[in-house]
Each structure stands twice: as C-alpha cells, then as structure tokens.
Amino acid sequence: MSGETRIVTGRAYRAGKAQTWLAQNPLIALVIVFIALFLVTGAVQPNFLSVNGVRNTLLQAAPLGILAAAQTVLMLTGGIDLSVTMIATGAAYVAANQSPNGAGVAILAGVLVGLLIGSINGVGVAVFRVNPLIMTLAMSGILLGLFTAWTQTVLAGSTQVAPFIKLLGGGAWMGSVPYSVLVWGGVALVVIWLLRRSGWGRLIYAIGDNEIAVRLAGVRVWQVRLSAYMLSGVLAAIAGILLGGRTGAVDLQLAGAFLLPSVAAAVIGGTSIFGGVGGYTGTILGALILSVLNSLLTFLNVGQAIQQMVYGAIVLALAWGYASLTRRS
Amino acid sequence: MSEPNVLLATQGVAKSYGPVIALRSVDMTVRSGEIHALLGANGAGKSTLVKILAGVQSADAGVVAVDGRAVHFRTPADAIDAGIATVFQDPALIPDLSVAQNLRLSRIDMAHFREWLAWFDLAQLDLGAMVRELPLETLRIVDLARAVARNPHVLLLDELTAALTADQAERVFALLREWKGQGKAAVLITHRLAEVMHICDQATILRDGRNVAELATAEVTEHQLVEAMLGASIAPTGNAEHSRAERRFGEVALEVRSLSARHFVHDVSFAVRAGEILGLVALEGQGQDRLFDLLSGNRQPTAGEILVGGQPRHFSSPYDAVRQGVVLVPGDRLIALLPNQSVQHNLATPLFGKLTSWWRIPRDERPRVNRAVEQLSIDTRAASQVRRLSGGNQQKVVLGRWLVSGFRTLLCFDPTRGIDIQTKREIYSLLRELAAQGAAIVLYTSELAEIGLVCDRVLIMHGGRIVDEQDAARATESSLLTAAHGLEAPA
Numbered sequence: 001m002s003g004e005t006r007i008v009t010g011r012a013y014r015a016g017k018a019q020t021w022l023a024q025n026p027l028i029a030l031v032i033v034f035i036a037l038f039l040v041t042g043a044v045q046p047n048f049l050s051v052n053g054v055r056n057t058l059l060q061a062a063p064l065g066i067l068a069a070a071q072t073v074l075m076l077t078g079g080i081d082l083s084v085t086m087i088a089t090g091a092a093y094v095a096a097n098q099s100p101n102g103a104g105v106a107i108l109a110g111v112l113v114g115l116l117i118g119s120i121n122g123v124g125v126a127v128f129r130v131n132p133l134i135m136t137l138a139m140s141g142i143l144l145g146l147f148t149a150w151t152q153t154v155l156a157g158s159t160q161v162a163p164f165i166k167l168l169g170g171g172a173w174m175g176s177v178p179y180s181v182l183v184w185g186g187v188a189l190v191v192i193w194l195l196r197r198s199g200w201g202r203l204i205y206a207i208g209d210n211e212i213a214v215r216l217a218g219v220r221v222w223q224v225r226l227s228a229y230m231l232s233g234v235l236a237a238i239a240g241i242l243l244g245g246r247t248g249a250v251d252l253q254l255a256g257a258f259l260l261p262s263v264a265a266a267v268i269g270g271t272s273i274f275g276g277v278g279g280y281t282g283t284i285l286g287a288l289i290l291s292v293l294n295s296l297l298t299f300l301n302v303g304q305a306i307q308q309m310v311y312g313a314i315v316l317a318l319a320w321g322y323a324s325l326t327r328r329s
Numbered sequence: 330m331s332e333p334n335v336l337l338a339t340q341g342v343a344k345s346y347g348p349v350i351a352l353r354s355v356d357m358t359v360r361s362g363e364i365h366a367l368l369g370a371n372g373a374g375k376s377t378l379v380k381i382l383a384g385v386q387s388a389d390a391g392v393v394a395v396d397g398r399a400v401h402f403r404t405p406a407d408a409i410d411a412g413i414a415t416v417f418q419d420p421a422l423i424p425d426l427s428v429a430q431n432l433r434l435s436r437i438d439m440a441h442f443r444e445w446l447a448w449f450d451l452a453q454l455d456l457g458a459m460v461r462e463l464p465l466e467t468l469r470i471v472d473l474a475r476a477v478a479r480n481p482h483v484l485l486l487d488e489l490t491a492a493l494t495a496d497q498a499e500r501v502f503a504l505l506r507e508w509k510g511q512g513k514a515a516v517l518i519t520h521r522l523a524e525v526m527h528i529c530d531q532a533t534i535l536r537d538g539r540n541v542a543e544l545a546t547a548e549v550t551e552h553q554l555v556e557a558m559l560g561a562s563i564a565p566t567g568n569a570e571h572s573r574a575e576r577r578f579g580e581v582a583l584e585v586r587s588l589s590a591r592h593f594v595h596d597v598s599f600a601v602r603a604g605e606i607l608g609l610v611a612l613e614g615q616g617q618d619r620l621f622d623l624l625s626g627n628r629q630p631t632a633g634e635i636l637v638g639g640q641p642r643h644f645s646s647p648y649d650a651v652r653q654g655v656v657l658v659p660g661d662r663l664i665a666l667l668p669n670q671s672v673q674h675n676l677a678t679p680l681f682g683k684l685t686s687w688w689r690i691p692r693d694e695r696p697r698v699n700r701a702v703e704q705l706s707i708d709t710r711a712a713s714q715v716r717r718l719s720g721g722n723q724q725k726v727v728l729g730r731w732l733v734s735g736f737r738t739l740l741c742f743d744p745t746r747g748i749d750i751q752t753k754r755e756i757y758s759l760l761r762e763l764a765a766q767g768a769a770i771v772l773y774t775s776e777l778a779e780i781g782l783v784c785d786r787v788l789i790m791h792g793g794r795i796v797d798e799q800d801a802a803r804a805t806e807s808s809l810l811t812a813a814h815g816l817e818a819p820a
Contacts, residue, residue: 197690198688198689198690199680199688199690200681200687200688202677203678205674206674209669209670210664213665213666213667215647216627216657216664216665217651217678218650218652218656218679218682219648219678219681223684276668277669
C-alpha cells in the first residue's frame with residue numbers, strides 16, 4: 001500500500017442511465033442481441049430476411065428450446081440433466097418403434113420413456129443424494145449402451161416415425177407456422193406458468209436458493225427435486241419426438257448435438273447454474289440466439305473447425321456479458 | 330485530519346446498494362491509544378462502514394485516511410497493507426482446510442500467531458485440525474490472533490465477543506488494553522453496551538447512515554448511548570408483570586418425556602401450554618442446539634417421546650413437525666432464508682409444504698404476507714432480495730414465515746442474537762402477543778435479561794439435562810447463572 005495515495009473523489013463508478021436500465025431489464029438486452037444477430041445473418045445471406053428465414057430459425061430453435069426448458073427448471077434447483085439428449089433419442093426410438101401401432105400410442109410410449117428415465121434420475125438425485133452431474137452423466141452412458149444393444153433386439157423394428165409425428169416435427173400449420181413451434185409455444189406457456197404462478201414453481205426457485213430453509217419451512221425437498229427430474233424427462237422426450245418427426249427416421253445420434261447448447265441457452269438467458277436465479281423467458285431468447293448463430297455460421301461458409309470455435313467464443317461472450325451486466329444491479 | 334495522532338479517519342463516506350442507501354455520510358476519527366466503539370441500531374450502516382474500512386467494498390463518495398493520508402482500498406489486501414486488520418462477524422477461514430493451511434494462505438508470522446494463541450490459553454490447539462471441526466468460539470480466537478499477528482495499527486472487531494465465553498471476552502479486553510498502551514487503536518462493533526462502558530474510550534454512533542454523535546464513554550451512561558442510537562427517548566419496556574398476571578394457560582401444546590439424544594441430550598421432560606412462554610437457559614454447548622433439533626424434527630431422538638396435544642408423534646423430518654404445528658426459528662437466521670428471493674416469497678414458503686398446495690398459489694397469499702409484514706414492521710425498501718436486508722429485518726422475515734402459515738408451538742432459538750435494541754423489543758412484544766393469542770412458545774436465549782422480560786417459566790439445562798426450573802418473574806441473572814453452571818442455589 002505504502003506508495004499508494006489515491007484520493008477518492010466523488011463517485012468512483014457512475015453507471016450510464018442506459019446501462020442501469022438494461023441491467024434491470026436484461027431480457028431487453030437479449031432481444032437486442034437477437035435482433036442484431038438476425039440482421040447480421042440477413043446481411044450475409046439476404047434470403048434469410050424472409051418469412052422462410054424466420055420459420056427456419058424457429059424450426060431449429062423448437063427442440064433446443066424444449067430441451068433447454070428441462071435444463072432451466074433443473075438449473076433453478078441447483079441441478080442439471082446431462083442425459084436429456086439420450087432421453088430424447090431413446091424416446092424418439094421408442095416412438096418410431098411403436099409407430100406401426102399409430103401415432104397416439106407412439107407418442108405416449110415415447111413420453112412414458114422420458115417419464116421413467118426422469119424418475120430414475122430423480123430418485124437418484126433426490127432420495128439417494130447422488131450429485132446431479134454424476135447421476136445424469138452416468139445415466140446418459142447407460143442409456144447409450146442400452147439403446148445400442150436394444151436396436152438389435154427389442155427395438156429392432158421400425159425406425160421410421162408415423163406420418164402424424166412427421167407432420168408434428170417438420171410440417172407447418174397453414175403452410176407457414178411449424179407445428180413444432182406450436183408445441184414449443186405450448187410447452188413454454190406451461191413452464192412459465194408453473195415457474196411463476198404455481199406453488200411448485202416457488203419451491204423450484206427456493207430449493208435452488210437455500211435447500212435447508214425450504215426443509216425447515218416444512219417442505220419435503222426430495223419430492224420437489226424428484227418432480228423436477230420427472231418433468232425434465234418428459235420435456236426431453238417431447239423434444240426427441242419432434243426431432244424424430246423432423247428427420248423422419250431415428251438413429252442414436254439424433255439429439256446428441258443439442259446437449260451443450262441446451263445448457264448454454266439457459267445460461268445465456270440468465271439462469272444461474274447455482275440455482276435460485278433465472279427463468280424460462282430468458283432461455284427462450286437464448287435458444288433463439290443460438291439458432292440464429294448456427295445459421296449465420298453455416299452461411300459464412302467457413303470450415304467446421306472455425307465454426308465450432310466461433311460458436312464457443314460467442315457463447316462465452318454472451319454468458320459473460322449477461323453476468324457482468326446484471327451483477328451491478 | 331491534520332491532528333498528528335489520528336490513525337484512521339473517514340470524511341463524508343457514502344455507499345448505496347442499488348436503491349438502498351446504506352451510508353449517507355460518515356465522519357469518524359480514531360486516534361492512537363484509543364478503543365473506539367462503533368454503535369448503532371441494525372441497518373444504521375455499521376457493517377457497511379466496516380466493509381469499506383476493510384477494503385471489501387469501495388465507497389461511492391468520501392475520503393478514508395490512514396495516518397493523515399487519503400487512501401483507496403481496492404482489495405482487502407490493500408487495507409491490511411495499510412495497517413488495518415479486521416475480524417469479521419463470521420470467521421474468515423476456509424472450512425475445508427486446516428488452521429495451518431488457512432494461515433499459510435494469509436502469509437502471517439507463525440511464531441507471532443502462536444504467541445497470541447497462548448494469550449488465549451489455546452497454545453495446545455492442533456493447527457492441523459480442520460476448521461470445520463472447531464467450535465465457533467475457537468475460530469473467532471484464531472481469526473483474532475491472525476489479525477493481531479499482522480501487527481496492524483488499527484484493529485476492526487465486528488461483534489467479536491458475541492460467540493465468546495465471559496472468560497475469553499475478558500482476555501480480549503486485556504489484549505485491547507495492552508494494544509492501546511502501545512499507541513495503537515481498535516474499533517469495536519458490539520451490541521453489548523456493558524462492554525462499551527467497560528473497555529471503550531470513545532463511541533461513534535451511527536443512525537440512518539450518518540454519524541449522529543461522538544461521545545466519551547466516561548462521560549455518559551448506557552441509557553444515553555441507547556437514546557443516541559434510537560434517536561429518541563426509549564419507551565419503557567412495558568409492564569411484563571402485568572401482562573403475565575392476566576395470562577391464562579390452555580391445554581398442553583407440546584410435551585416431551587425422557588427425551589434423549591446420544592451424548593447430547595439426556596432424559597429431558599417438560600411440557601409447555603398454549604399461551605405460555607417457556608424459557609430455556611444454558612451455557613454454550615449444553616445440548617440446547619440438539620434439543621431444538623429433536624423438537625423441530627431436524628434430528629431423531631435415541632429415546633423418549635414427543636407428544637403434541639397429548640398424542641405421541643414421531644417427527645421424521647421438519648415436515649412432520651410443521652404439520653403438527655411445531656415450528657422452528659433457528660439460531661442461525663441465514664439457514665432459514667432464501668437470500669435471492671423477495672420478502673414476499675420468503676414469507677410464503679411454508680404455504681407450499683403439502684403436495685396439494687403445489688398447484689395454484691392461494692388467493693390470500695398476498696394479504697397474509699402483507700399482514701405479517703405489517704405486524705412485524707419489516708422494512709421493505711430492499712424487499713426484492715432478502716440478502717440486502719439488515720440482520721434485524723432478516724430475523725423478522727424468519728419469524729414472519731410462521732405468522733403467514735400459522736402454528737401452535739413456536740420454537741425460538743436465540744432470536745435476538747446480534748440484532749439491535751429496537752428490533753429486540755419488537756420481537757419481545759411480538760412473542761408476548763402471540764402467546765396472548767394462544768401460542769405456546771419455547772424460547773432459548775443467551776441473554777439472561779430476556780427471561781424476566783418475556784418468559785413465564787424457565788428451564789435451565791446443563792450437560793444435556795434439565796437441572797432446574799424457576800419462575801421467570803423471580804429468577805435473577807445470578808440465580809440463572811448459578812443453575813446454568815450446574816450449581817445448587819445457595820441455601
């Protein structure tokens with residue numbers, strides 16, 4: 001210290017008005033980032049600035065957004081689910097396998113697969129108190145092994161999905177609004193309602209903030225956690241079925257690429273991986289931003305390696321930007 | 330600031346957290362050879378000022394000067410280098426490292442540190458012991474010895490004595506006397522006015538983020554200090570005798586028979602009736618923590634039973650206890666708060682305990698919460714995040730959770746520790762009001778004066794057993810302390 005004699009004059013730090021406003025409304029900042037990225041992409045590829053461009057963005061974002069909904073709910077509790085993409089793949093596989101019995105049966109079977117795996121994750125984390133990272137990572141590995149084996153045996157039948165699922169995943173209502181986006185919209189309404197307006201939503205935030213306080217308040221915390229992982233499984237299954245519908249046929253790599261983006265979308269949208277802070281609205285914007293970014297990198301026509309690096313760097317910059325914007329408020 | 334013997338001075342120091350103004354303008358002067366008390370009700374800005382002086386946070390405006398030179402601390406290390414060492418309210422030690430490893434992190438002279446440990450009779454302390462396994466009072470001494478071993482000019486001690494035994498506190502005072510004899514200085518933040526009168530020379534009093542008075546303790550009474558803190562004459566405490574006489578107790582709300590927890594609680598039996606406030610007094614570490622854990626369902630007894638409304642009940646978790654109307658205000662308020670959630674969400678948490686309440690948020694949530702906020706007069710200026718509230722307001726939120734949900738038996742573990750006089754009084758009158766409305770209350774307190782003010786009857790615990798029961802109106806500090814030490818009352 002000895003040599004240091006700086007005089008403190010007035011306010012050391014005076015935030016600009018706009019910056020303060022943005023810090024209090026960080027979602028606006030995300031909207032601005034989204035619009036800017038959208039326009040840049042349009043500048044690179046003029047065709048992108050069209051109804052078609054918007055539709056493709058939404059079509060890409062829908063499964064990601066649903067997977068990220070699962071991630072958001074769990075991250076709010078201080079957890080995470082690294083098995084969402086394997087659950088999605090498994091659900092799509094089972095749905096394809098059941099497709100000869102009709103789309104209704106196929107979808108139901110797929111969703112039940114998600115519910116079952118989510119329940120196992122939930123029991124592991126909530127009852128046996130396995131660390132969520134370990135539990136879901138291990139589950140992901142086990143599922144990959146199981147499905148690899150089962151594609152030769154019990155799931156050896158159809159890998160084509162029923163026409164209705166195809167319509168759901170890839171078709172569009174009145175030729176312009178993709179059905180998968182409508183499904184996403186429904187999921188979003190339910191998730192946002194649950195998080196904001198239900199007692200369950202309160203508990204999701206609360207256990208992420210301080211589990212002991214919730215326990216002392218007379219809540220059985222394990223029930224909340226278990227239900228969150230069950231919901232995560234169901235959401236992952238829905239995303240998987242939509243993805244299966246989009247491609248028309250399923251394989252074990254169906255959803256693999258979505259794992260890290262599903263976490264990134266939630267983080268970019270302002271949900272803390274430590275729990276208690278965030279929400280699904282931000283995640284929706286995160287998913288949209290990542291989808292546009294994907295298109296932009298595709299249009300730029302640079303090599304795969306460059307694409308990956310730029311993608312990673314931008315995700316890092318966005319997450320950092322959000323955190324440093326809101327920290328001061 | 331040109332006085333030659335001024336070691337530490339602030340001028341016009343101000344700090345805001347978002348919309349909440351913590352410090353408006355503080356001028357304080359600490360001279361060499363002086364023990365300086367920093368006093369004020371909770372929320373007056375004491376903790377913020379300490380953080381600024383310790384380099385944890387930087388001021389928005391104003392000047393901090395050390396030895397007459399203006400300084401700007403960007404990190405705690407800057408403050409230490411400038412000769413200011415701080416002992417914070419919570420020990421600044423890493424729980425998963427040993428004491429020695431913690432010390433290595435802070436680059437201090439070990440020989441010097443050991444000398445100071447010896448001062449506190451802790452020379453035999455195993456420095457290889459994990460910090461998490463040491464009791465709080467030992468950690469505070471370790472923290473203090475570390476600060477002193479840095480040989481600073483100014484020591485900042487934030488509520489240091491709160492966790493210490495009387496004997497250890499006396500040694501701290503002896504240290505401080507020697508300290509000032511060497512021409513150094515110390516700033517003491519405390520709620521114990523007896524300490525201020527006993528050890529401090531000067532007192533700076535903060536109210537609403539300003540220094541409102543600097544007093545020489547030799548020239549004032551405790552009463553005058555309190556008046557300066559509150560900013561008005563104190564209202565009389567209210568006639569406890571009177572309200573107690575009017576009270577009629579109802580049925581037995583909570584009863585325990587031969588309750589035991591291995592090593593901690595032995596054969597404890599008592600009953601508390603609706604409308605009654607049952608006090609519990611014990612020295613530190615006599616099993617009172619564990620007893621409260623058993624009563625609140627946080628842990629299970631090894632023997633004995635708990636009866637609610639005459640029926641034996643098994644509490645396998647706090648959920649069971651809460652469903653039976655037995656609710657806990659724990660000793661550490663931080664474990665019962667959701668730091669990033671709003672006051673409203675904190676208060677409403679117990680409403681969602683049952684599975685059937687997971688769906689819709691009940692319509693009457695807001696009126697219930699508002700009623701609790703009003704009843705407790707919680708300061709809602711920083712209501713969007715509970716972590717921004719002052720300690721007293723946080724404690725009110727912890728209590729308020731149960732006002733929102735309703736309860737029959739309230740277990741309060743030292744609810745007034747470390748909070749200001751004003752809030753303490755509010756909590757006393759709230760407890761009496763709740764009892765008058767038919768609640769049964771079990772109150773453990775480390776402040777013996779509270780027994781006479783609040784309780785009807787008092788149990789004394791020693792070595793895990795209930796060793797005595799006294800009528801609270803007749804109990805004196807000396808009768809309670811005698812029993813708490815496991816001694817028979819003199820015949």
